[in-house]
Amino acid sequence: MTWDWEFAFEVFPDIISAIGITIGATVAAYFISLTLGLVLTLLRRSSFKPLSLLIAGVIEFIRMTPPLVQLFFVYFAFDMSPFVTGAIVLGVHYATYVSEVYRSGIEAVPSSQWEASKALNFSRAQTWQKVVLPQAIPPVIPMLGNYLIVLFKETPLLSGIYVLEMLAVAQQIGSDTYRFLEPVTIVGFLFLVLSYPSALFIRYLEKRSGKLPGSAEKGVKT
Amino acid sequence: MTEEAREETVETPGEDNANTIVSYKNVKKAFGDTVVLNDLNLNVNQGEKVALIGPSGSGKTTIIRMLMTLEQPTEGTIEVDGEMLWHKEVKGEFVPADEKHLRKVRGSIGMVFQQYNLFPHMTIMRNCTEAPVHVLGVDKNEAKARAQEMLDKVGLGDKVDQYPAQLSGGQQQRVAIARSLVMQPKVMLFDEVTAALDPELVGEVLEVLKDIASEGDTTMMIITHEMEFARDVADHVLFLDNGKIAEQGHPRNVLENPQSERLQSFLGRFIETN
Numbered sequence A: 001m002t003w004d005w006e007f008a009f010e011v012f013p014d015i016i017s018a019i020g021i022t023i024g025a026t027v028a029a030y031f032i033s034l035t036l037g038l039v040l041t042l043l044r045r046s047s048f049k050p051l052s053l054l055i056a057g058v059i060e061f062i063r064m065t066p067p068l069v070q071l072f073f074v075y076f077a078f079d080m081s082p083f084v085t086g087a088i089v090l091g092v093h094y095a096t097y098v099s100e101v102y103r104s105g106i107e108a109v110p111s112s113q114w115e116a117s118k119a120l121n122f123s124r125a126q127t128w129q130k131v132v133l134p135q136a137i138p139p140v141i142p143m144l145g146n147y148l149i150v151l152f153k154e155t156p157l158l159s160g161i162y163v164l165e166m167l168a169v170a171q172q173i174g175s176d177t178y179r180f181l182e183p184v185t186i187v188g189f190l191f192l193v194l195s196y197p198s199a200l201f202i203r204y205l206e207k208r209s210g211k212l213p214g215s216a217e218k219g220v221k222t
Numbered sequence B: 001m002t003e004e005a006r007e008e009t010v011e012t013p014g015e016d017n018a019n020t021i022v023s024y025k026n027v028k029k030a031f032g033d034t035v036v037l038n039d040l041n042l043n044v045n046q047g048e049k050v051a052l053i054g055p056s057g058s059g060k061t062t063i064i065r066m067l068m069t070l071e072q073p074t075e076g077t078i079e080v081d082g083e084m085l086w087h088k089e090v091k092g093e094f095v096p097a098d099e100k101h102l103r104k105v106r107g108s109i110g111m112v113f114q115q116y117n118l119f120p121h122m123t124i125m126r127n128c129t130e131a132p133v134h135v136l137g138v139d140k141n142e143a144k145a146r147a148q149e150m151l152d153k154v155g156l157g158d159k160v161d162q163y164p165a166q167l168s169g170g171q172q173q174r175v176a177i178a179r180s181l182v183m184q185p186k187v188m189l190f191d192e193v194t195a196a197l198d199p200e201l202v203g204e205v206l207e208v209l210k211d212i213a214s215e216g217d218t219t220m221m222i223i224t225h226e227m228e229f230a231r232d233v234a235d236h237v238l239f240l241d242n243g244k245i246a247e248q249g250h251p252r253n254v255l256e257n258p259q260s261e262r263l264q265s266f267l268g269r270f271i272e273t274n
Helices: A005-016 A019-044 A049-063 A067-077 A082-107 A111-119 A124-136 A138-161 A166-177 A181-209 B003-011 B060-067 B099-106 B124-136 B140-153 B169-181 B199-215 B227-233 B251-256 B261-273
Strands: B020-031 B034-045 B049-053 B075-080 B087-090 B093-096 B109-112 B187-191 B219-223 B236-241 B244-249
Touching: A005 A166, A005 A181, A019 A049, A019 A082, A019 A138, A019 A166, A019 A181, A049 A082, A067 A082, A067 A138, A082 A124, A082 A138, A111 A124, A111 B109, A124 A138, A124 B124, A138 A166, A138 A181, A166 A181, B020 B060, B020 B219, B034 B060, B034 B219, B034 B244, B049 B060, B049 B227, B060 B075, B060 B187, B060 B219, B060 B236, B109 B169, B124 B140, B124 B169, B140 B169, B169 B199, B199 B219, B199 B227, B219 B227, B227 B251, B236 B251, B236 B261, B244 B251, B244 B261
Parallel strands: B049 B219, B049 B236, B109 B187, B187 B219
Antiparallel strands: B020 B034, B020 B075, B087 B093, B236 B244
16 A cells, blocks of 8 residues: 555544544543542552452452453443543553552652651641652652553553544544555654653653752761 | 669659659560560659660660650550550550540650651751641741741751751751750650761750750650760660660769669770770
């Protein structure tokens, strides 16, 4: 099949018009994964053992099954619109990975910070909110950012449940015209154009995160 | 009864008197099979300055960590200001305390750590106002005024907008002391607060401690390896060895006229190494 520039220019506007759906699904799923991920991390650290074991089990289960299967399952099991289904399933799926990122951040906060909080009589909730999370999250922001790109690149899965994001539109054009090469290439190009600046931005955050106030403390002694 | 144990009962009568603020009764602490404290009985009076000395592993840190509720005693009871620390009374029986009870009694205790443990993401001022505002419910401006006063007292009133990492170790430790003071605890615990400091910075921290001690009414329990400082500040010195109080009494007696061979050799080692 030879590349047809004229055809490419002709279908380009149709495909780019679906970029809003792709970005919308990404943002919605990312928001769910950031919030739910934190909730999962905190529940998993609960001192009530049955709860923490249950959460650990749920996390394993979600990770060990493919997101596409989860998409189909939720789509056919519940009566929700394709877009809502897609955002929730991807959000929940990546929440299990994001929670691992939070966990690494939380475990990097020295136990002496917990002890100092006790000595000042902070409640547990206050200790999380004022002492632990403000130290745990800034260092993992670049890692959290990476998951934004990962999620973004996973949105074509949603074409499987008829969400009209970019790939779905491209496939539709293909089946109408029997020309798949141009539409699919355009989709890939658009993903690249959006991912690459995001990756650069995350790299910038990574560099900057070493310079947050107080973050130099670990290296300083007396 | 061994000679040391008899001495102990002479120095600290078992029954509480009206001035007792901290009281350990038959306290034992074990980590697994390792017993770090055995049958500790100790009363500390209101306003008293107690220095705890002894080789590392002798159990002195465990004594004050249990008081700060950072470690739970394996056996026995600890009372603070007339209230059980690790137990509470439910229908006439003592049951292990819940977090709510612990928070209540913890309010009368403050602690300064060897590694300062300041909050690195907060300015010096916020390090000192966060707990008064959110734990004690003090008005923000009043908390700031109180923090400023304490920071002035430790000689760091001009550092309020800096972050801990911008300060020297000695300065950080002085902030930690101010942070603890603004909570106005009845009992303050000091866990080898100069041990992590470069030698030339030890003096400034000890000066601050002496100031606080001379002001009077705060009860202080101080773990230290600075024998001269212990002699100057303490009303009472405890020598711990192998999880027991091996010798105790007035600093002049304990430090200048040690009875046991263990204490003699411990103090001797000090004179050599210092």
